[in-house]
Amino acid sequence: MKAEDFITQIKNGKIDVVEHTKKVIEECKKINKEYNYFNVICEKEAIEQAKKVKKDPSGKLAGLPVSVKDCICVKGVDSTAGSRILKGYKPTFDATVIERVKKEGGIIIGKTSQDEFGFGGFSVNVGIDYKIPLNPFDKKRACGGSSGGSGGITQKVDFPHVSLGESTGGSIVNPASFCGVIGLCPTYGRVSRHGLLDYGNSLDKIGPMAKNIEDVALVMEVIAGKDENESTCLDEPVDDYSKQANIDISGMKIGIIKEGFRKGTDKEIEKKIKEKTKELEKAGAEVDEISLKTSIDYGLPTYYMIGTSEASTNLARYCGMRYGKHEKLEGSFNDYFKKVRSRNLGKEVKRRIMLGTFARMAGYRDAYYLKAAKIRTKIIEEYKKAFKKYDILICPTVPILPPNFDDIKKLSVVQNYMIDVLTVGPNLAGLPHMNVPIGFEKDGAGVELPVGMMLIADHLDENSLIRLGSALLK
Amino acid sequence: MTKKFTTDIVIGLEIHAELATDTKLFCGCKTYGDDNPNSRTCEVCLGMPGSKPVLNKKAVDYALRLCLALGCKISPELIFSRKSYFYPDMAKNYQISQYEIPLGIKGKLKLHTGKTVGITRVHMEEDPAALIHPSGMTKSKYVLVDYNRSGDPLAEIVTEPDLESPEEARLFMKQLITILNYLGIFDVNRCIIKADANISIKETNYTRVEIKNITGFKEIERALKYEVERQKQEVKSVVQETRAWDSDVGITRSMRKKEVEEEYGYIIDPDLVKTEVTKGMIEEIKKDMPELAQQKVKKYIKEFNISEEDARVIAAERLLAEMFEKVAEEVDPNLAAKWLRRELVRVLNYNKKEMKDLALDEKYIIELLKMVEDNEITDNVAQKILEKLIEKPFSPRDYVRKIGAKKIADEKQIRRFCEEAIKENPQAVEDYKAGEKKSLQFLIGQVMRKTKGQADPAVVNKIMKELIE
Numbered sequence: 001m002k003a004e005d006f007i008t009q010i011k012n013g014k015i016d017v018v019e020h021t022k023k024v025i026e027e028c029k030k031i032n033k034e035y036n037y038f039n040v041i042c043e044k045e046a047i048e049q050a051k052k053v054k055k056d057p058s059g060k061l062a063g064l065p066v067s068v069k070d071c072i073c074v075k076g077v078d079s080t081a082g083s084r085i086l087k088g089y090k091p092t093f094d095a096t097v098i099e100r101v102k103k104e105g106g107i108i109i110g111k112t113s114q115d116e117f118g119f120g121g122f123s124v125n126v127g128i129d130y131k132i133p134l135n136p137f138d139k140k141r142a143c144g145g146s147s148g149g150s151g152g153i154t155q156k157v158d159f160p161h162v163s164l165g166e167s168t169g170g171s172i173v174n175p176a177s178f179c180g181v182i183g184l185c186p187t188y189g190r191v192s193r194h195g196l197l198d199y200g201n202s203l204d205k206i207g208p209m210a211k212n213i214e215d216v217a218l219v220m221e222v223i224a225g226k227d228e229n230e231s232t233c234l235d236e237p238v239d240d241y242s243k244q245a246n247i248d249i250s251g252m253k254i255g256i257i258k259e260g261f262r263k264g265t266d267k268e269i270e271k272k273i274k275e276k277t278k279e280l281e282k283a284g285a286e287v288d289e290i291s292l293k294t295s296i297d298y299g300l301p302t303y304y305m306i307g308t309s310e311a312s313t314n315l316a317r318y319c320g321m322r323y324g325k326h327e328k329l330e331g332s333f334n335d336y337f338k339k340v341r342s343r344n345l346g347k348e349v350k351r352r353i354m355l356g357t358f359a360r361m362a363g364y365r366d367a368y369y370l371k372a373a374k375i376r377t378k379i380i381e382e383y384k385k386a387f388k389k390y391d392i393l394i395c396p397t398v399p400i401l402p403p404n405f406d407d408i409k410k411l412s413v414v415q416n417y418m419i420d421v422l423t424v425g426p427n428l429a430g431l432p433h434m435n436v437p438i439g440f441e442k443d444g445a446g447v448e449l450p451v452g453m454m455l456i457a458d459h460l461d462e463n464s465l466i467r468l469g470s471a472l473l474k
Numbered sequence: 475m476t477k478k479f480t481t482d483i484v485i486g487l488e489i490h491a492e493l494a495t496d497t498k499l500f501c502g503c504k505t506y507g508d509d510n511p512n513s514r515t516c517e518v519c520l521g522m523p524g525s526k527p528v529l530n531k532k533a534v535d536y537a538l539r540l541c542l543a544l545g546c547k548i549s550p551e552l553i554f555s556r557k558s559y560f561y562p563d564m565a566k567n568y569q570i571s572q573y574e575i576p577l578g579i580k581g582k583l584k585l586h587t588g589k590t591v592g593i594t595r596v597h598m599e600e601d602p603a604a605l606i607h608p609s610g611m612t613k614s615k616y617v618l619v620d621y622n623r624s625g626d627p628l629a630e631i632v633t634e635p636d637l638e639s640p641e642e643a644r645l646f647m648k649q650l651i652t653i654l655n656y657l658g659i660f661d662v663n664r665c666i667i668k669a670d671a672n673i674s675i676k677e678t679n680y681t682r683v684e685i686k687n688i689t690g691f692k693e694i695e696r697a698l699k700y701e702v703e704r705q706k707q708e709v710k711s712v713v714q715e716t717r718a719w720d721s722d723v724g725i726t727r728s729m730r731k732k733e734v735e736e737e738y739g740y741i742i743d744p745d746l747v748k749t750e751v752t753k754g755m756i757e758e759i760k761k762d763m764p765e766l767a768q769q770k771v772k773k774y775i776k777e778f779n780i781s782e783e784d785a786r787v788i789a790a791e792r793l794l795a796e797m798f799e800k801v802a803e804e805v806d807p808n809l810a811a812k813w814l815r816r817e818l819v820r821v822l823n824y825n826k827k828e829m830k831d832l833a834l835d836e837k838y839i840i841e842l843l844k845m846v847e848d849n850e851i852t853d854n855v856a857q858k859i860l861e862k863l864i865e866k867p868f869s870p871r872d873y874v875r876k877i878g879a880k881k882i883a884d885e886k887q888i889r890r891f892c893e894e895a896i897k898e899n900p901q902a903v904e905d906y907k908a909g910e911k912k913s914l915q916f917l918i919g920q921v922m923r924k925t926k927g928q929a930d931p932a933v934v935n936k937i938m939k940e941l942i943e
Contacts, residue, residue: 073524081523091524093517195524202744230526231747309741313556316567317521333562360558360739369741 003064003215004242006160010053010063017063021050021107024065024159028109035139036131037153039070041110042077049107059105060222066101067154067163069147070111071118072206073195074098081197082114083127085344086324095195096230097164097206097223104222106162112149116346117315118168118199121398121419122408123148123175125348132405136179138447141402144178147209151175151183154209162219163209168199169303170397170423172207176435177397177452182469183209184216187460188430189234191220192227198314200307201232203427213470216434217241220462236460244466250284252468253390258289259296260395260422268441269396272451276438276472277394283471290393294382295425298375300417303424305359305372312356315349351413380429387458392468395422397435397452401443426456433457434465436472479635479680483702485643486635486672487694490628491654492601492665493536498625499600500527500570505627506664511606511620519625521565526745529554533627534749536659537577537598538759540629543653543766544593546578548756552749554598557738562617563602565624571599573740577751583633583653584768585645586786592634601626629659635672640698643671647691652767656792669694675705678712685726688719701726770795778807787815793829794819800836805843813843813860821861835867842870850874851881854927882929885937888921891929892937895920903942914938 009015025043032038046065053063068074071081073091075098080086098108116127123133123145133148135141136155143152147165152175154163165172167185176183185207193204208219220241227233256277261270281287320326320340327339345353359368386393398419408416426433435452443449453472457464498505501518508514517525534552541548555573581593603624607614631650637643651667654660660667669688674680683705688697697719704726705712717726765773767789774785788798794814801810818839822828842859845851851859851874859870874880882888895917896903906913914935921934 079524086523089523092522093524095524194526197523198745200744229528231528231745310744313558313568313739313741316558316560317523317565319560319567321562322520323522334560337560357739360741362737362739365740373742 001160002212003061003160003162003210003218007060007062007064011057015063017053017057017107018047018050020063020159021046021065021109024109024157024161027157027159028153031153031156034134035136035152035156036113036133037149037156038067038110039080039082039113039130039149040078042074042108045074045077046107046109049102053105053107057105059103061101061219062105064106065109065159065161066106066219067109067112067150067161068098069150069164069166070114071166071197071199072098072111072164073197074108074111077108077111079111079197080127080324081117082130083116083318083345083349084129084325085127085318085320085340086197087129087344089324091195093195095206096192096227098195100222101164101219106222112147112153112163114149114171115146116349117197117311118146118166118171119311119348119352120145121170121174121416122403124405124408125346127346127349128344135402137402137449138404140404140406141447141449142178142405142408144175144398144402146171147175147183150209151179151181154181154211155179160215161210162215164206164219164223165209166196166204166206167427168203168205168307169427170420172205172209173397173423173433173435173452173454174419176209177437177450177454178402180437180440180450180452181209181211181435182213182216182437182473183207183435184220184462184465185427185433186220186224186462187234187432189232190236190432190460190462191223192225192230192233194227194230194233198310200310201314202310203303203307205427213466213473214242214245217245217466234460239463241462241466244463245470247467247470248284249280249468249471252285252392252464254280254285254287254468255290255386255390255393256287257296257393257395257422258291259293260399264418265396265399266401266441266443268401268443269399269451272439272441273394273396273453276453280468280471285468288390290386290390292382292386292393292425294375295379295429296421299379299424299428300421302372302375302379303420303428304355304417305368306376306428308352308356309360309369309372310356312353312360315345315353318345320344376428379425383425383429383431383456384458391457391461391464393456395454397423397454401441401449401451422454426454431456431459432462432465434469436469438472479674479676481638482676483638483640484635484674484680485637485639485698487631487633487637487643487646488670488672489631489633489647489650489667490669491631491650491660491667493533493627493629493659494661494665495530495532495536495627497530497532499530499533499598499627500625503625509622511618512622515621515624519565520621521624527570527743529746529749530627533598535759536627536657537596537629538751538756539657539659539763540631540654541578541581541596542756542760542763543657544578544581544583544596544631546581546593546596548578548751549575550751551575552577552598552751554743554746555740556743557599557740559736559738561602562619563605563624565603565621569600569602570743570746571630572597583646583649585642585649587642587645589636589642591636591646594632594634595630596632597630599628599630600624601628640695640702643698644691644695647694649767651691652790656764656766658764671698673698673701673705675702677709678705681712682714683712684716686716686718686729689721693719693721696721696724697726700724764792767792767795774798774807774811778802778811780807780811784811784815787819791829797829797836797839801839801843804840805847809843809847813846813856814839817857817860821857821864825864827864832864833867834863838863838867838870845870845874849881849930852927852930854922854931855881858927880928882925885933888929888933889937889941891921891924892917892934892941894924895938896941906942914942917942
């Protein structure tokens with residue numbers, strides 16, 4: 001059932017929102033035992049909200065269950081970004097997106113599992129004591145990341161549901177692809193980051209993940225728009241995204257990114273993308289090939305320099321002083337901070353803090369941090385030039401089918417980072433992009449797994465994403 | 475070292491002045507008011523995860539005024555950076571500051587002595603929290619953190635190493651405070667001004683020592699005087715280091731030896747957008763800028779023809795200067811200068827009051843001084859009225875009329891008082907005749923007392939001399 005139809009039934013009383021919410025929570029608990037999609041299921045708060053909605057079901061999202069990536073602050077609910085260092089941290093305020101969802105009658109059901117602080121592409125880099133979410137199609141495989149729990153739960157449940165994910169370098173579209181759902185990462189600044197536990201502030205974006213594109217559009221309308229509490233949030237009117245679904249796509253100009261099909265991209269994925277592209281042509285779209293060499297060749301190192309530089313400053317505040325995990329007070333403040341951080345941050349977090357700290361040190365910052373900022377400008381220019389000619393750029397979201405955990409373990413650090421090769425470009429450029437599940441392919445082991453296509457649009461043109469996405473899903 | 479030094483002492487200052495905005499630099503918390511620890515805080519100034527800074531435009535306006543007053547070149551964009559280091563007073567373990575592109579560069583401040591001190595840069599940053607040592611810096615077993623101050627807006631002013639003595643450093647600080655006051659961006663009663671000083675002397679081949687944490691302009695001179703003496707006495711053991719000023723004991727103490735520059739790993743703060751500093755913005759602020767003390771001194775000398783010293787003392791205090799300008803329009807500027815600079819300031823000091831505490835309307839001062847100017851009352855009476863005037867405002871003319879305190883210049887009348895005084899104090903007359911000149915003043919004093927200060931002292935003097943000589 002589409003969210004819209006469900007909400008109508010809540011409003012006219014055909015569905016009892018409290019009973020429904022209780023069922024949803026039970027279902028989530030059951031799934032979670034098997035798949036680890038939630039770090040917290042907030043039963044009490046969800047039922048309280050359901051009772052409020054029952055009294056006043058006028059909101060645009062009345063009764064809709066919404067799960068939230070753990071790095072987004074929900075007042076009074078553990079918000080840890082999947083890290084032990086924040087164990088027990090209950091924010092005193094709601095993130096702006098949460099405030100807006102709640103105001104429209106949406107029901108926050110829980111905090112979804114993720115790579116610790118968003119540092120990963122498979123959701124295997126979870127914090128100490130946290131559990132790895134398992135792929136809904138094959139429990140031996142990864143959900144993708146870093147919004148892995150959001151991707152998994154979105155695929156697994158049958159009730160109407162939207163998840164709020166967060167992307168820094170591809171963390172919405174990647175797990176959406178691996179889990180076979182839609183994931184929309186909006187233009188940088190389209191959705192407020194107020195209340196988001198930062199990874200890379202110049203890259204972070206919150207966006208919806210769902211099974212229906214109309215649901216994605218609906219939630220976008222609620223969460224997007226100006227926020228006085230967040231300086232980078234854009235003061236631009238919010239479009240009626242819902243109206244874009246089911247519009248004719250004839251005349252749309254689509255560029256296929258050539259570098260998306262290099263060595264390293266699975267043949268099955270290439271085949272599926274090409275098939276779908278032909279269908280788009282049949283529907284009247286003009287399809288053409290485009291090269292984005294700067295973005296694909298330099299995107300990864302640029303992203304890792306900027307992302308880790310920012311992250312290493314953001315994570316400095318976690319030192320066991322006022323919130324989160326504490327340790328026994330001993331020695332100087334330096335000894336104490338070191339102890340808290342050494343014991344409670346995971347291995348990948350430490351790696352990225354060290355990388356980022358190095359990249360911004362005097363003597364190195366010119367060669368790394370500042371140079372990366374310059375290349376980022378070049379990448380933006382490359383995309384801007386492309387959008388003079390095209391409405392949408394397409395390529396595979398990830399070059400491979402969801403891998404199994406044993407294979408991931410064998411990857412080197414750099415191979416691990418390679419999973420982001422196609423997604424970091426639009427993330428660096430702050431461009432809206434979306435994963436659309438376009439079908440299934442068998443991998444070498446004969447398991448049917450979802451394939452995702454990534455659509456990239458120009459700044460603030462989420463409309464084109466919805467429009468083409470809905471055509472692809474028909 | 476980039477500059478070749480030649481003077482005996484080389485001093486450069488880094489001054490942190492708190493800007494007098496109502497709210498903090500990146501959140502809506504008040505910068506003053508409730509002083510209960512941690513009462514003026516929110517997610518932003520506590521650095522809670524997920525909170526985001528939003529720039530206080532007023533603080534930018536204030537900092538721009540300062541840049542303009544110091545003749546700085548102003549950056550076309552306002553960009554903030556993160557200065558990272560771990561310390562318990564840091565809410566986020568980084569401070570939002572400015573690095574590559576400060577708001578203002580290449581300014582100058584001209585001292586009264588005629589010397590020009592170069593201003594390297596002026597930038598904005600947030601104040602860290604306050605660390606409270608319950609039983610003193612060295613004895614406390616633990617430290618408390620008060621975040622009320624966390625996020626207060628600061629302007630950092632960095633000078634060139636142009637200062638040559640502790641006295642000059644003091645003068646610089648004093649003049650800077652005057653400017654801050656004039657601009658209306660600093661409140662002496664609640665804003666803190668602190669300095670770090672770099673100081674080196676010829677004898678050590680200019681080995682640079684940094685002194686941290688000096689509060690106020692008097693302390694600057696004290697701290698630097700101490701440090702110059704210390705360096706002279708310990709020439710051989712002076713090393714490049716950072717020292718802390720302990721004002722209670724009056725000494726500097728070594729904090730850390732500094733072989734290399736500190737590492738702050740600056741990056742642009744990605745939570746804040748670049749703010750354009752447009753020509754329009756600068757013009758708007760310029761229009762609104764008050765005339766500064768140094769401009770006033772020049773004007774007073776030229777237009778009012780008063781002494782440079784009087785001009786400087788009056789101009790140093792904005793409210794006093796404002797009053798002077800109004801009064802000097804109505805009465806002789808020299809008389810006005812004398813009365814405001816000497817008498818009013820004396821009366822204020824005596825009563826431990828400041829200009830801003832006065833509910834005094836300048837029209838009463840004008841009335842009072844007009845009577846002095848027209849010889850209607852004596853200085854003595856005028857002083858007494860002035861003392862009353864700072865308590866509560868009233869019309870001096872009405873007062874004089876009511877109590878009959880007009881000046882007595884009538885010679886006959888005065889002669890009668892003089893004769894009385896001579897009769898009552900024969901010993902004084904004898905003493906005077908025996909060569910004790912002071913006795914004349916005593917006799918004149920008696921007459922003034924009898925006339926409640928209303929007699930014209932010049933006339934009394936003349937008649938008394940006639941009578942006893």
